[in-house]
Amino acid sequence: MQDIQSYISQNKDKFINELIELLKIPSVSADTAYSQDVLNTADAVLNALKKAGCDKVELCDTPGYPIVYGEKIIDPNLPTVLVYGHYDVQPADPIDLWNSPPFEPIIKKTDSHPEGAIYARGACDDKGQMYMHVKALEYMTSTGTLPCNVKFMIEGEEEVGSESLAWFVPRNKEKLANDVILISDTGMIANDIPSITTGLRGLSYVEVEVTGPNRDLHSGLYGGAVANPINVLTKMIASLHDENNHITIPGFYDNVEELSRDERDEMAKAPFSIEKYKNALAIDDVYGEKGYTTNERNSIRPTLDVNGIWGGYTGEGAKTVIASKAYAKISMRLVPNQDWKxxxxxxxxxxxxxxxxxxxxxxxxHHGGQGYVTPIDNIGYQAASKAYEQTFGKKPIPQRSGGSIPIVALFEKELQSKTILMGFGLDSDAIHSPNEHFGVWNYLKGIETIPYFYKYFTELSE
Amino acid sequence: MQDIQSYISQNKDKFINELIELLKIPSVSADTAYSQDVLNTADAVLNALKKAGCDKVELCDTPGYPIVYGEKIIDPNLPTVLVYGHYDVQPADPIDLWNSPPFEPIIKKTDSHPEGAIYARGACDDKGQMYMHVKALEYMTSTGTLPCNVKFMIEGEEEVGSESLAWFVPRNKEKLANDVILISDTGMIANDIPSITTGLRGLSYVEVEVTGPNRDLHSGLYGGAVANPINVLTKMIASLHDENNHITIPGFYDNVEELSRDERDEMAKAPFSIEKYKNALAIDDVYGEKGYTTNERNSIRPTLDVNGIWGGYTGEGAKTVIASKAYAKISMRLVPNQDWKxxxxxxxxxxxxxxxxxxxxxxxxHHGGQGYVTPIDNIGYQAASKAYEQTFGKKPIPQRSGGSIPIVALFEKELQSKTILMGFGLDSDAIHSPNEHFGVWNYLKGIETIPYFYKYFTELSE
Structure with a gap:
């Protein structure tokens, strides 16, 4: 594979331009106003897979948006890699915080990305990372270096809960049969510190509604004499954490996997500057569960956060009202062994x-999903580790992520295979936020690294 | 004054129709889109005062909407009553909860108002109650029974904080000189239980903003590791009341007037059904400061209520975000002796x-105002008590209200006179809410009662 670097440098502009075209389609799955765009994106991905060398491609119907499926089976006796990704994107709101229109991609240089980054909604999550796999396949088929079978399953509802995928997977176990699942929908520590995500948190997302009096009341006439739903809601939410920021829900920690001191010491070796972290967020201190470090709090520990709260008068000026109702959206990030239901x-x-x-x-x-852990002695992990070592010149660090990809647990349950999370984005790439971007260097490095995964995975499978 | 009842029955339709015309003008002071309507209402009130027999009427310029002034001075040696009211109204939102358009008054019979009630924004607060005074003056001037001097001061910014009035009063002390101030902008217990408001609560209204990280964050990647402004805000607000629902702000109760057991026993004699109260609000229990009854909690005790709260994602569905900021609007109702500043x-x-x-x-x-108490041995209170006794056939009950009319404390300070709060509305009249209304019986009863106040106040002043 000594020629992959020259292949990439010859095709660099084409790879970037193809991704830019894909990013121009506003495939926002959460908003039905964009449904035709979501469908157009599925078509574009289908065509890209065909051009990249898949023998068979199809749009698979589901109760929602179609799943793009592609495969190239070179020998049934060889191992099969199933690539998962998604072609839908988060809504772009708040639009006015974007420095350039979210669906008019531009390339700009930044401190983290001196070779330039592509700014657009979906650049990193997940169109850019998904498309690396399409281009890696193109390289392998066009140079005759594909060492095993490959299947692609690219969905259009990841940002709204993957309901159609959860419907599709158990109905298509044979079609999706594989030896390992490969996903690039996570990040790595830094361009010079490659890492592989070995754990994901689960999720439980709920909405709560507190109703007091049957109508809004004048706070002068009723204030202090009836339960104010907003005051009550704040008390109820506040009571969900104790003074050490432990969650107070009875039974909440019962199945939480406690890591050994050794495992925690190993985790603590990952490079991390608390000062840089605080400066990047403009906060004077971190905050969280007593007895755990920042990196433990956001990866191996379960959490409870209010994602939204509302009630009463929220306009300009003052209105002396006691609201009839108050609401909050609350999500809990869960660790492996906690069952989200x-x-x-x-x-x-x-x-x-x-x-x-x-x-x-x-x-x-609302919805939820299970947490997940990949053991690092798994051959999928080892193949990925060797691939990174080959192209980055150093061994990647195994890392637990605080985020959730609920379908990973579903894959393990339905397809009995492990998922390898080879992410090439950075935490600072602003996924789900205004000015999302993906480094050009990262995009090309992904395309370069992925074929080595196929090579080592096939070798280790023998 | 035996002929006042016949005067009212002869003029009843005219009185109602005049009020309906006034209610058709949408004098919403909070919204500049209605500024011409607010000005037109001032003109209408000016003309009504002139027709009712004022010798001198004028629109007094202020930094905001004009104050309508009118007077009839019959003898400088006789006492002078200053009538205060307001011609502006609350916004009508939420419009879709009105059963008829808020500025197209209609008369409907209800259980509380078997003789019909006028439904319109401002019907009770305060156009209807203010206009009773104009019609009472008309009766007195047209029948030659006005026993003393009268001045009217009707403002157009009561619903937005009375800033122009606070500017106007200290600059016009001589013009406004009086012996007693008369206001109908409160309620009474029931049509067969007349009451006079002897106390008002003060108010302090604030807005709070909690800022955590400098941007919205992904709750998976940062959840549990940084302070979530919404979680923090709920904890902060929750801590403002202890387990007995006492307010925990140091010094908050320092100047609170503690009523004697006798005074509290006297208050407790007012007819009140806790079951009816709970049923009317569809709540299974009341709530509030330990050691006090419902009627004490909403009148003689200070309170702290959240009037609005917001932060994070409040749209449909789920977004796993940690908001950068969270907000709340909080108001405290204060009792006499607590200084709002x-x-x-x-x-x-x-x-x-x-x-x-x-x-x-x-x-x-945001803004605030002082609480206020009228002693019941004051001759203004006694004149009002005798007037109600004359027309209702029973002595009114002195009652502390939980609401606030901040300008009453201002009047006492600047004009050195006591205010008598003769309210004829009911708590169920839905002021500040959709479907505001004012009973026709109450409107006419007010017109009937007010001239007796003038008579008894003049007699008691001798």
Whole structure:
């Protein structure tokens, strides 16, 4: 594979321009106004897979947006890699915080990306990272170096909960049969510190509604005499953490995997500057569960955060009203062994039980998913590690991520195979935020590294 | 004055139709889109005062909307009553909860108002109650029974904080010189239980802003590791009340007037059904400061309520975001002797002091006002009590209100006179809410009762 670097340098402009065309289509799955664009993106991905050398491509119908499927089977006796990615993107709001239009990609140089980064919604999450795999396949098919079979499954609802994928996978186990699943939808520590995500947190997302009086009341006439749903909601939410920032829901920690001191010491070796972290966020201090470091708090520990809260008068000026209702959206990040459905049930039971008389409380579960861990002695992990070592010149660090990709646990359950998370984005790439971008260097480095994964995975499978 | 009842029955339709015309003008002071309507309402009130027999009427310029002034001085040696009211109204939002358009008054019969009620924004607060005084003057001047001097001061910014009035009063002390101030901008217990408001609560209204990280963050990557401004805000607000629902701000209760057991026993005699109260609000229990009854909690005790709260993602579905900022609007109702500026300062100091590291907190004072009490041995109160007794057939009950009319304290300070609050509305009249209304019976009963106040006040002043 000594010619991959020259192949990339010859095709660099084409690779970038193709990605830019894909980023121009606003495939926002959360907003039905963009549904035709989402469908057009699926077509574009289908065509790209065909051109990259898949023998068979199809749009698979689902109750929602189609799943783009492609495959190249060179020998049924060789191992099969299943590549997963998504062609939908997060909404671009708040639009006015973007420095350039989210669906008009531009390339700009930054401190983290001296060779330039592509700015657009979806640049990193996940069009850019997904397209690396298409271009890596193109390299392998066009140079006759594809060492095993490959299947692609690219969905269009990742940003809205992957419901159609959860419907599709159990119905297509044979079609999707594989030896390892490969995903690039995570990040790495830095361009000179490659890392592989070995753990993901699970998620339980709920919405709560507190109702007091049957109508909005004048706070002068009723203030202090009836339960104010906003005051009550703040008390209820506040009580969900104790003074050490432990979560107080009974049973919440029962199945939490406690890492050994050795494992925690190993984790602590990853380069991390608390000062840089605080400066990047403009905060004077970090905050969190007592007894754990910042990197432990956001990876191996479960958390509970309010993602949104609203109630009463929120316009300009003052209105002396006691609202009839107050609401919050609350999500819990879970660690492996915590069952998200059980945690959702524990939350609901506890939250309803702490409601004082004078209010009614409703807890509506939104969605969730299981956490996941890849053992580093797995041959998939080892193949990925060798691939990074080959192209980055150093061994990658195994890293637990705080984020969630709920479908990874589903894959393991339905397809009985492990997922390898080879991410090439950086935390500073602003995924889900205005000015999302993806480094050109990272994009090309991904295309260069992926074929080595195929090579080493095939070798290690023998 | 035996002929006042026949005068009213002869003029009843005219009185109602005149009020309906006034209610058709949308004098929403909070919204500049209605500024011409607010000015047109001032003109209409000016003309009504002239027709009712004022010798002198004028629109007095202020930095904001004009104050309508009118007077009829019959003898400088006789006492002078200053009538205060307001011609502006609250915004009508939410419009879709009105059963008929807010500025197209209609009359409907209800359980509380078997003789019909006029439905329109401002019907009770305060156009209807203010206009009773204009019609009472008309009766007295047209029948030659006005026993003393009268001045009217009707403002157009009561619903937005009375700033221009606060500017006007100290500059016009001589013009406004009086022996008693008469206001109908409060309520009474029931049509068969007349009451006079003897106390008003003060107010301090603030807005708070909690800032955590400098941008919205992905809750998977940062959750549990940085202070979430919404979680922090709920903890801070929750801590403002202890387990007995006492307010925890140091110094908050220092100047609170503690009523004697006798005074509280006297208050407790007012008819009140806790079951009816709970049923009307559809709540299973009341809530509030330990050691006080519902009627004490909303009148003689200071309170702290969140009037609005917002932060993070509040749209449909789920977004796993940690917001950069969270906000709340908080108001405190104060009792006599609590200085609203001092309380605002105590709140600010305390709220800033309880902010944990990792967030920044800003407290912005909005506005406020002093509480007020009228002693019942005052001749103004006694004249009002006798007037109600004359027309309702029973002595009115002195009652502390939980609401605030900040300018009453200003009047006492600048004009050195006591204010008598003769309200004829009911709590169920939905002021500040959709479907505001004012009973026709109440409107006419007010017109009937007010001239007796003039008679008895003049007699008691001798």
């Amino acid at each position: 059980e945690i959702t049930e524990l939350f609901k039971k506890h939250f309803e039980s702490i409601a004082p008389s004078g209010v009614k409380v409703v807890v509506k579960p | 001092e309380i605002t300062e105590l709140f600010k100091k305390h709220f800033e002091s309880i902010a944990p590291s990792g967030v920044k907190v800003v407290v912005k004072p």
